[in-house]
Amino acid sequence: MEGLGMDIYINNIIGEKEFDIDKIDMLNHYIGMKPIPKPAEMWEMTAFPIVVGGMASIGIFIGILGFLKKANPLSYLIWFVTMSVLGVLGIYDFNRWLANYGRNLDPHASIKLLDINGNLMTYKPPLFGYQKMLNFDVWSYPQTGAYFMLLGMALIFIAYFIGKPAYAKIH
Amino acid sequence: MKRLFQLCSLILLVGSIIACTPGGGAPGNGSGGSKNAAEKVYVKPGDHDEFYSFFSGGFSGQLYVYGLPSARLLKIIPVFSQDPQTGYGYSEESKPMFNTSFGFVPWDDAHHPDLSQTNGETDGRWVFINGNNTPRIARISLSDFDTQEIIEIPNSAGNHSSSFVTENTEYIVAGTRFSVPIPQRDMPISDYKGNFKSSMSFISVNQDSGEMNLAFQIRMPGFDYDLAHPGRDKSHGWMFFTTYNTEEAHTMLEANSAEHDKDFIAAINWKKAEEYIKQGKGKVEKTRYAHNKMNSKTHTATTEWVEEVLVLDPTELPGIVYFIPSAKSPHGVDVDPTGEFIVSNGKLSSNLVVHSFDMIKKAIEQENYEGESYGIPILKYDATIHGVVQQPGIGPLHTEFDGKGNAYSTFFISSEIVKWNVSSLEVLDRHDVYYSPGHLMIPGGNSRKPDGKYLVSLNKITKDRYLPVGPELNQSAQLFDISGDKMELLLDFPTIGEPHYASAIHRDKIVPHVRQIYRLDENEHPKGVTNPTQARVERNGNDVHIYMSMIRSHFTPDNIEGIKVGDRVHFHITNLEQDFDIPHGFAVMGAENSELLIVPGQTKSLVWEAKHEGVWPFYCTDFCSALHQEMQGYIRVSPADSDIKLSWSLDGDGDQEN
Incomplete structure (x- = not known):
C-alpha cells in the first residue's frame, strides 16, 4: 500500500515524502480541487506564528513571574481562556479552509460524481479522524506541536487552581 | 423435518462425489512437484520473492528477471536487441548503444550474465552479460534495471568464454571461442593452424560509476576457448579458461577436434600480467572498437571510438599462462568457494576432473611440465589432480556450489543433476531433469558465499513438458530445493530464447537502492x-x-x-x-x-x-x-x-x- 501525506505546519505545508504535494495535486485536479496553497497565499501562515508565538511568550513570562511569587493566578486563567478562544477560532478557520477546498470545485473538472441523493459530490476532508472518500482512506490528526500546546494549556489551568489558594495566603 | 434433513444429506453426498471426480487433461512426465513442493514455490499475492534471478535470453538478446521461488517474470531488460516495447534501439537517444565497428548491429546472442562482487560476494550493483556473435559486453545497472553500457571487444570472435567477474569486480573477463587472424586479414582458411589466434580480454570496472575499460588483452594460441571462471579467495588473481579444438582443426570440428584425449585448461595469472604492464612490457596495437555509454542525466547514449588496445604475448612474457591437461573437450571450468578446487566438466567424457590450486601452484614452482604448446608450459596432468569423480553421469557441462562443501553438476547426455562432495568426491544424490541441462545456477553459486537454498536447471530440450505450441518451444527451467540432503524438484517454468546461464541474488542486496523515478531537476x-x-x-x-x-x-x-x-x-x-x-x-x-x-x-x-x-x-x-x-x-x-x-x-x- 502506497500512502500520501501532507504535514500542515503553522507556517508551511510540506509533503511527507518529497513529491507528495505534487501527487496530491495531480489526483485532486481530476475532481477540480484547487492546488494546495503555497504559504504566501495564506494569511494564516504569517498570522498564526505571531499569535501562537506571542501567546507562548506571555505564558512563559507569567509563568516566570509565578515562580518568583509575583503573579496573580487570575492571569493564568485569563491566558487559558484567551488561548482557548484563539484555538477554537483557529480550528474554525481550518475547517472553513477544508470546506472551501472540498466544496469549491472547478465546474470543468474531468470527474464529477453524484451522491446517492443525486447531488454533486464534494470532498471536504475530515477535520479530525478517519473518513472514506471515494477510493481513498483519509486520516487527519494533530501532530506534536498541537499536543504540546494542549499540554501547556492543561498545565497552566492546573497552575491556576494550585496557585489560587497559595496566592490568597500570601496576600 | 426428518425428510428434509435426509434430502440435504443426499445433496451433500452427491456434491462430494462431483468434487472428487478427477479433472481432465493428460499429464506429461509428471515426476516431482508434490503438494509440499507447491507450498514451497507459492508466494502469496502481494508478497515478494526472496531472490532476484537474471536469465540470459540467449538468441533473444535480452536479459530476463525472474523472482524465485515463484518463477514469476518480473521484467525484460533490453540489452543486445532492439525493443519496440520501450523504444530501446529505436529512440534517437538509445541508437548509439548498438554501434559497433561493423555499424549498427541491433541483435546479439546473449549468453552468461554474472553479478558484480565485493570480497567474493555478490553485491547487487551491476550485472554483466556477453554478446556472443559480434563480441560485446554489456553492463546493466541494478538500480535502474537498464543497460547502461556496451563495450565492443576487438580481436575477438565468438565472445563465449565471457562475461565472468573477478571477486572485487576488478575485471570482467571475456575470451574468444573462434580463433581468427589477428589483425583480421584475407588468408586461406586451411592456413588456420599456427596462424589463427585468440584473445583474452580483461575489462576493468570503475568502482563508482561502473564504467568499463578494456585494460589489456592476452594473445593466445588458436584453440577454441569455451568457458571461464575467476579464481576465488586463495586463487584470486587467476583466471581459468577451458579449451577445445587444441587440434586446431578448421573444418568438421565434431570429428576433427575430438582426437586428443585431453584438452587444456588455460590458467592465466592476471596479477602477473599487471606486473608486466607496470614494467611497460605490453604492446599497444592499432584497432578500432565502439564503447557505448548511456547517461542517466541526459538519457542519451554516446559512442566513443577507441583506436588502440594493449596486448600481452605470453610466449614472450613467461609466468602469465600455463596449460593444464584436463578432461576431453571441457565445457565449464568451475572454481569452488574456497578457491582450491577447480572442476573441469569434460563434456565428451563420463568423469569430472577436479584440479587442486595448491598442486597447480606447486607444479608451477617446481616447473613440473610435460611439454609446451607455442612456448606456453603444459603442467603434468597428475601433478594438478585432486581427484576424479568416477562415472557420475555422461556429458558433464557445468558445476556450481552450495557453500556447504557440495557441488552440483549438470549432465547433458544422461539428463540429470548430480550432487557430490567436493573434497571426498563421493556422489551423494542424483535427480533426473527434463531434458538435457546446460548450465545450472545456485544463487551466488559461483562466488565465495553461495546461498545454497535453491538450484535452477537450465534445460536445452523441452519436448512434452508443457502444452504443445507448434514446432518451436520455449526452453524449460526447473527449480530445485537443495536445502536438504536430497534435491527436491519444485517447479517447471518456461524461459525465453535460450537461457545459457543465470545469476541470482537475495532481494535485500537490491531492493533498498532500486530507482523509482528520474528527477526532473x-x-x-x-x-x-x-x-x-x-x-x-x-x-x-x-x-x-x-x-x-x-x-x-x-x-x-x-x-x-x-x-x-x-x-x-x-x-x-x-x-x-x-x-x-x-x-x-x-x-x-x-x-x-x-x-x-x-x-x-x-x-x-x-x-x-x-x-x-x-x-x-x-x-x-x-x-x-x-x-x-x-x-x-x-x-x-x-x-x-x-x-x-x-x-x-x-x-x-x-x-x-x-
Whole structure:
C-alpha cells in the first residue's frame, strides 16, 4: 500500500515524502480541487506564528513571574481562556479552509460524481479522524506541536487552581 | 423435518462425489512437484520473492528477471536487441548503444550474465552479460534495471568464454571461442593452424560509476576457448579458461577436434600480467572498437571510438599462462568457494576432473611440465589432480556450489543433476531433469558465499513438458530445493530464447537502492522540457523539432500544424510525472520505428517522416490514468509548397505561432 501525506505546519505545508504535494495535486485536479496553497497565499501562515508565538511568550513570562511569587493566578486563567478562544477560532478557520477546498470545485473538472441523493459530490476532508472518500482512506490528526500546546494549556489551568489558594495566603 | 434433513444429506453426498471426480487433461512426465513442493514455490499475492534471478535470453538478446521461488517474470531488460516495447534501439537517444565497428548491429546472442562482487560476494550493483556473435559486453545497472553500457571487444570472435567477474569486480573477463587472424586479414582458411589466434580480454570496472575499460588483452594460441571462471579467495588473481579444438582443426570440428584425449585448461595469472604492464612490457596495437555509454542525466547514449588496445604475448612474457591437461573437450571450468578446487566438466567424457590450486601452484614452482604448446608450459596432468569423480553421469557441462562443501553438476547426455562432495568426491544424490541441462545456477553459486537454498536447471530440450505450441518451444527451467540432503524438484517454468546461464541474488542486496523515478531537476537532456510552458515547435530546414511534455492526462502541445510533406519530424518528449510507476507511452500513426515508453523524469526522441498530407493522430500507449484514453493529439501535414505557419497548442491557452 502506497500512502500520501501532507504535514500542515503553522507556517508551511510540506509533503511527507518529497513529491507528495505534487501527487496530491495531480489526483485532486481530476475532481477540480484547487492546488494546495503555497504559504504566501495564506494569511494564516504569517498570522498564526505571531499569535501562537506571542501567546507562548506571555505564558512563559507569567509563568516566570509565578515562580518568583509575583503573579496573580487570575492571569493564568485569563491566558487559558484567551488561548482557548484563539484555538477554537483557529480550528474554525481550518475547517472553513477544508470546506472551501472540498466544496469549491472547478465546474470543468474531468470527474464529477453524484451522491446517492443525486447531488454533486464534494470532498471536504475530515477535520479530525478517519473518513472514506471515494477510493481513498483519509486520516487527519494533530501532530506534536498541537499536543504540546494542549499540554501547556492543561498545565497552566492546573497552575491556576494550585496557585489560587497559595496566592490568597500570601496576600 | 426428518425428510428434509435426509434430502440435504443426499445433496451433500452427491456434491462430494462431483468434487472428487478427477479433472481432465493428460499429464506429461509428471515426476516431482508434490503438494509440499507447491507450498514451497507459492508466494502469496502481494508478497515478494526472496531472490532476484537474471536469465540470459540467449538468441533473444535480452536479459530476463525472474523472482524465485515463484518463477514469476518480473521484467525484460533490453540489452543486445532492439525493443519496440520501450523504444530501446529505436529512440534517437538509445541508437548509439548498438554501434559497433561493423555499424549498427541491433541483435546479439546473449549468453552468461554474472553479478558484480565485493570480497567474493555478490553485491547487487551491476550485472554483466556477453554478446556472443559480434563480441560485446554489456553492463546493466541494478538500480535502474537498464543497460547502461556496451563495450565492443576487438580481436575477438565468438565472445563465449565471457562475461565472468573477478571477486572485487576488478575485471570482467571475456575470451574468444573462434580463433581468427589477428589483425583480421584475407588468408586461406586451411592456413588456420599456427596462424589463427585468440584473445583474452580483461575489462576493468570503475568502482563508482561502473564504467568499463578494456585494460589489456592476452594473445593466445588458436584453440577454441569455451568457458571461464575467476579464481576465488586463495586463487584470486587467476583466471581459468577451458579449451577445445587444441587440434586446431578448421573444418568438421565434431570429428576433427575430438582426437586428443585431453584438452587444456588455460590458467592465466592476471596479477602477473599487471606486473608486466607496470614494467611497460605490453604492446599497444592499432584497432578500432565502439564503447557505448548511456547517461542517466541526459538519457542519451554516446559512442566513443577507441583506436588502440594493449596486448600481452605470453610466449614472450613467461609466468602469465600455463596449460593444464584436463578432461576431453571441457565445457565449464568451475572454481569452488574456497578457491582450491577447480572442476573441469569434460563434456565428451563420463568423469569430472577436479584440479587442486595448491598442486597447480606447486607444479608451477617446481616447473613440473610435460611439454609446451607455442612456448606456453603444459603442467603434468597428475601433478594438478585432486581427484576424479568416477562415472557420475555422461556429458558433464557445468558445476556450481552450495557453500556447504557440495557441488552440483549438470549432465547433458544422461539428463540429470548430480550432487557430490567436493573434497571426498563421493556422489551423494542424483535427480533426473527434463531434458538435457546446460548450465545450472545456485544463487551466488559461483562466488565465495553461495546461498545454497535453491538450484535452477537450465534445460536445452523441452519436448512434452508443457502444452504443445507448434514446432518451436520455449526452453524449460526447473527449480530445485537443495536445502536438504536430497534435491527436491519444485517447479517447471518456461524461459525465453535460450537461457545459457543465470545469476541470482537475495532481494535485500537490491531492493533498498532500486530507482523509482528520474528527477526532473536532474534532467540534463538538451531537448528536454521540465515545464509545459517550455513546450514548443521549431523548424530547421526540413527538420521540425517538437519539444513536448506529457503528464496525466495530456500532451503539450497536443495539436501541431504547419508540418509539410517531406519533413522529418523529431518528437522530443519528456514525462513530467514524479510519481512511481506512471510511465506514458507515445505512438504516432505510420511511424516506421516503434513506440516510446517514457518513465517519469525521462526524455526520449522519435523521428517520424511526414509522408502524406492529412491529419494524423498520436496517443499515449500506456494506460496511465482514468483519462488515459483522452491522452491524444493531432499533427497536421500540409503540401510541401503550402505556406501554413508552424503553430501549436499550449494546454488549451490558445495557439502559439512561430
